[in-house]
Amino acid sequence: MAGFSPKFKEALSLVQKPGRYTGGEPGCVYKDKQNVDVRMAFCFPDTYEIGMSFLGEKILYDLLNRHENWWCERAFMPWTDMKEQMERLGIPLYCLESKDPLTDFDIVGFSLEYELCYTNVLAMLRLGGIPLRAADRDERWPLIIAGGPCVCNAEPMADFFDVMQLGEGEQMLQDICATVETGKKQGWDKETLLRELAKLPGVYVPSFYDVTYLPDGRVEAITPNRPGVPARVTKAIVKNMDDYAPPVNFVVPLVGAVQDRACVEVLRGCVRGCRFCQAGQIYRPFRERSPQQISDCARELCRRTGYDELSLTSLSTSDHSQLEEILDRLNSWAEADHVSLSLPSLRVDNFSQSLVEKTTKVRKSGLTFAAEAGTQRLRDVINKNVTWEQIERGCRIAFSEGYTSVKLYFMMGLPTETMEDIKGIADTAQRVVDLFYQISDRPKGKGVQVTISVACFVPKPDTPFQFCAQDRREALREKQKYLLSCVHSRKIKVNYHDSATSVLEGVFAKGDRRLGRVIETAFEDGAFFDTWEEYFDYDRWMRAFAACGIDPDFYNYRALGLDEVTPWSHLDVGVSHSFLVREYQKALQAQTTQPCNRQCSACGANKLLGGPCFDYRQDLL
Amino acid sequence: MTTVRIFFEKCGESAYISLLDLQRVFHRLLKISELPVWYTQGFNPHIYLSFSCPLSLGQESLCESCEVKTEQESIDGEAWRAALQPLMPRGITVTKVAPAQAKVGEIATAAYRITMPADSAAALDAYNAAETAEVTKKTKRGHKTLDLKQYLPRIDYTVAGKELVFDILLPCGSGEALNLNPALLMDCLNGQGGAPAWQCQVLRTHLYTASGQDFA
Ligand code: SF4
Numbered sequence: 021m022a023g024f025s026p027k028f029k030e031a032l033s034l035v036q037k038p039g040r041y042t043g044g045e046p047g048c049v050y051k052d053k054q055n056v057d058v059r060m061a062f063c064f065p066d067t068y069e070i071g072m073s074f075l076g077e078k079i080l081y082d083l084l085n086r087h088e089n090w091w092c093e094r095a096f097m098p099w100t101d102m103k104e105q106m107e108r109l110g111i112p113l114y115c116l117e118s119k120d121p122l123t124d125f126d127i128v129g130f131s132l133e134y135e136l137c138y139t140n141v142l143a144m145l146r147l148g149g150i151p152l153r154a155a156d157r158d159e160r161w162p163l164i165i166a167g168g169p170c171v172c173n174a175e176p177m178a179d180f181f182d183v184m185q186l187g188e189g190e191q192m193l194q195d196i197c198a199t200v201e202t203g204k205k206q207g208w209d210k211e212t213l214l215r216e217l218a219k220l221p222g223v224y225v226p227s228f229y230d231v232t233y234l235p236d237g238r239v240e241a242i243t244p245n246r247p248g249v250p251a252r253v254t255k256a257i258v259k260n261m262d263d264y265a266p267p268v269n270f271v272v273p274l275v276g277a278v279q280d281r282a283c284v285e286v287l288r289g290c291v292r293g294c295r296f297c298q299a300g301q302i303y304r305p306f307r308e309r310s311p312q313q314i315s316d317c318a319r320e321l322c323r324r325t326g327y328d329e330l331s332l333t334s335l336s337t338s339d340h341s342q343l344e345e346i347l348d349r350l351n352s353w354a355e356a357d358h359v360s361l362s363l364p365s366l367r368v369d370n371f372s373q374s375l376v377e378k379t380t381k382v383r384k385s386g387l388t389f390a391a392e393a394g395t396q397r398l399r400d401v402i403n404k405n406v407t408w409e410q411i412e413r414g415c416r417i418a419f420s421e422g423y424t425s426v427k428l429y430f431m432m433g434l435p436t437e438t439m440e441d442i443k444g445i446a447d448t449a450q451r452v453v454d455l456f457y458q459i460s461d462r463p464k465g466k467g468v469q470v471t472i473s474v475a476c477f478v479p480k481p482d483t484p485f486q487f488c489a490q491d492r493r494e495a496l497r498e499k500q501k502y503l504l505s506c507v508h509s510r511k512i513k514v515n516y517h518d519s520a521t522s523v524l525e526g527v528f529a530k531g532d533r534r535l536g537r538v539i540e541t542a543f544e545d546g547a548f549f550d551t552w553e554e555y556f557d558y559d560r561w562m563r564a565f566a567a568c569g570i571d572p573d574f575y576n577y578r579a580l581g582l583d584e585v586t587p588w589s590h591l592d593v594g595v596s597h598s599f600l601v602r603e604y605q606k607a608l609q610a611q612t613t614q615p616c617n618r619q620c621s622a623c624g625a626n627k628l629l630g631g632p633c634f635d636y637r638q639d640l641l
Numbered sequence: 642m643t644t645v646r647i648f649f650e651k652c653g654e655s656a657y658i659s660l661l662d663l664q665r666v667f668h669r670l671l672k673i674s675e676l677p678v679w680y681t682q683g684f685n686p687h688i689y690l691s692f693s694c695p696l697s698l699g700q701e702s703l704c705e706s707c708e709v710k711t712e713q714e715s716i717d718g719e720a721w722r723a724a725l726q727p728l729m730p731r732g733i734t735v736t737k738v739a740p741a742q743a744k745v746g747e748i749a750t751a752a753y754r755i756t757m758p759a760d761s762a763a764a765l766d767a768y769n770a771a772e773t774a775e776v777t778k779k780t781k782r783g784h785k786t787l788d789l790k791q792y793l794p795r796i797d798y799t800v801a802g803k804e805l806v807f808d809i810l811l812p813c814g815s816g817e818a819l820n821l822n823p824a825l826l827m828d829c830l831n832g833q834g835g836a837p838a839w840q841c842q843v844l845r846t847h848l849y850t851a852s853g854q855d856f857a
Contacts, residue, residue: 026840033839046729046730
């Protein structure tokens with residue numbers, strides 16, 4: 021039967037949701053491997069359900085497979101029961117399309133979306149029978165590469181990857197595949213291949229750089245150790261979104277994914293410049309897709325996949341300058357095609373009546389607003405340019421439209437935060453509750469539910485807050501207790517996430533190359549699925565740090581000097597160091613910065629476009 | 642309104658698609674196909690779709706079916722089949738699309754072809770020699786013990802090389818009617834030293850009505 025070995029059948033018969041491991045979903049690409057020159061295994065270091073919700077993989081799967089002689093397949097981290105069976109039965113990690121083991125591929129690529137997936141990368145390499153460290157692999161092994169936002173500080177994982185991609189993969193990954201194809205045909209050794217790859221925009225070859233340290237442990241310098249290797253790697257971007265049409269077909273998961281719907285990326289980057297937000301900085305500059313392309317591709321995608329829900333994704337969809345036109349175009353066919361629209365990232369400050377009407381024709385679910393901080397002062401510090409008046413206006417519209425539940429997102433542990441700001445979180449929620457009962461056309465006969473969701477702030481590289489120390493767990497616990505004591509209404513619910521994982525996240529976000537040993541040690545001691553609370557073991561990590569003689573506090577609880585050489589200083593995402601320093605200093609004085617579409621703050625990212633980001637002669641707002 | 646039955650094989654990869662997931666997949670495929678299927682009325686219209694006698698995960702079948710409705714009086718079955726097949730997940734082959742002749746409730750028995758490693762012969766011999774073969778069946782109301790020998794007094798098998806093969810007929814019904822999953826027999830044989838389930842293939846070959854007709 022279809023090449024399923026008895027071993028494989030045995031494993032499948034013993035695990036939950038075997039459909040995650042069989043492949044065969046509609047939309048899969050199959051090719052004859054005899055006629056293929058480059059085989060790429062696209063690995064997502066988390067479960068099938070999470071990986072299949074990830075748009076980046078769909079974009080690259082589509083782009084690579086358009087090349088007739090390349091074949092890109094998928095692999096995910098098997099859940100613990102399947103991992104156990106695969107280990108017991110000696111089934112190496114394989115790709116879902118061909119069921120061939122990772123070692124049969126030319127390129128094995130990992131998407132690094134969050135720091136806590138690092139041990140899963142090692143687990144997948146181990147399951148694939150591939151040596152973990154780049155130094156232990158010669159040209160007989162697949163080229164192990166990484167991409168994704170975490171590469172902006174690639175260093176903690178630098179020992180494990182041959183190549184890391186800084187920036188957007190659309191062109192870069194195709195360039196890598198083309199170079200690998202040439203290398204295979206010409207019989208290059210690994211050194212030659214890596215040298216050629218290092219010439220490509222955005223490609224970072226960690227082994228081509230030496231890191232030296234000061235006696236106090238800080239980085240002294242990061243220097244290329246080969247001639248012709250750039251001192252700084254500059255992020256690759258797609259200059260014009262319309263040049264890379266979004267995929268019009270998806271592999272449609274058989275086992276429900278977390279986000280099982282059609283999605284089209286409407287814009288990239290963010291104009292806002294929130295100072296805590298890494299995505300807002302590293303995806304600069306802001307670029308939009310045209311309404312026509314969005315609508316045409318969305319329609320085709322819904323037709324081909326049969327999805328009845330369409331999500332317009334981006335960091336800040338409502339900042340698209342032609343959002344109303346996009347919605348009008350989509351609404352012209354959506355209803356007839358039985359498709360409903362959702363906008364996942366609405367902003368309180370431009371949440372308008374007509375926007376609500378255009379997106380809620382079909383269903384009314386809860387509304388979410390990211391207020392991020394409880395007082396105006398702190399919102400100014402983080403440059404979250406949202407005022408109470410805007411929150412009030414947004415909620416007022418929403419309540420009159422029939423919404424009865426509102427979720428407010430906040431962060432705790434922000435720079436300059438005081439207990440006053442914590443109380444402000446509870447006060448904001450209370451004011452929303454009060455507002456509901458003041459509105460005359462509120463939904464009748466229903467109560468209001470306000471949920472406060474609080475995340476721990478983690479300082480991230482390439483943000484103005486990279487210089488800040490992370491709040492200690494004890495301090496966060498105090499703040500959490502205080503917040504609960506400030507909430508007096510049963511209509512308000514508080515969701516709080518534990519800070520143990522945030523500690524690790526903070527350490528790896530700002531870590532250097534020496535942390536590779538810690539990650540490997542923790543992995544060998546049984547760490548994987550660290551994103552899953554039931555498998556995350558803080559003490560195991562602390563043991564790993566101790567065993568390696570490394571103090572984690574050095575990375576996350578220490579403020580960086582403004583002139584310090586950071587472990588990511590050789591990786592240029594576009595925003596300049598001087599901009600980050602300027603923004604940091606403004607933050608300390610609670611001064612805000614205008615969004616990019618109103619005024620350019622000269623962050624430097626426009627050099628990636630080769631011109632200004634916006635045409636300010638037009639009245640954009 | 643015409644009730645249309647879609648017959649399909651469910652083998653290979655697709656044997657691991659659960660009923661819930663299969664329903665979701667078919668909804669989407671029918672939507673993509675733009676075939677004139679009937680949508681339920683109401684606030685949130687969706688395609689009317691109903692599967693008969695679904696299999697357990699890992700079992701394969703040559704005779705699965707589901708039904709949809711259409712407002713058309715007659716359909717071109719071959720056109721429907723051709724429209725659906727390219728959209729199917731791997732392992733699902735649409736064999737026939739035609740107006741339903743029987744009701745799902747008329748299904749009475751299912752035939753299965755079981756393939757096992759040849760060294761499971763002893764377990765089958767033991768089964769044939771035994772007076773009773775008690776198994777526990779999970780039902781909605783708890784556990785129920787029944788004697789398989791009542792339904793399968795004897796299993797005649799043939800050995801071919803490393804494998805042995807036999808065909809069985811088991812009660813197969815929906816709702817309150819008795820339904821016996823071949824997994825019960827496989828477990829029972831396993832208890833007598835027969836091969837574990839993953840070394841065996843369970844292939845449903847026919848669904849029959851009470852009069853012995855192929856369910857159509
Ligand atoms: S260069 Fe100016 S407009 Fe462009 S991203 Fe930077 S601050 Fe914004």
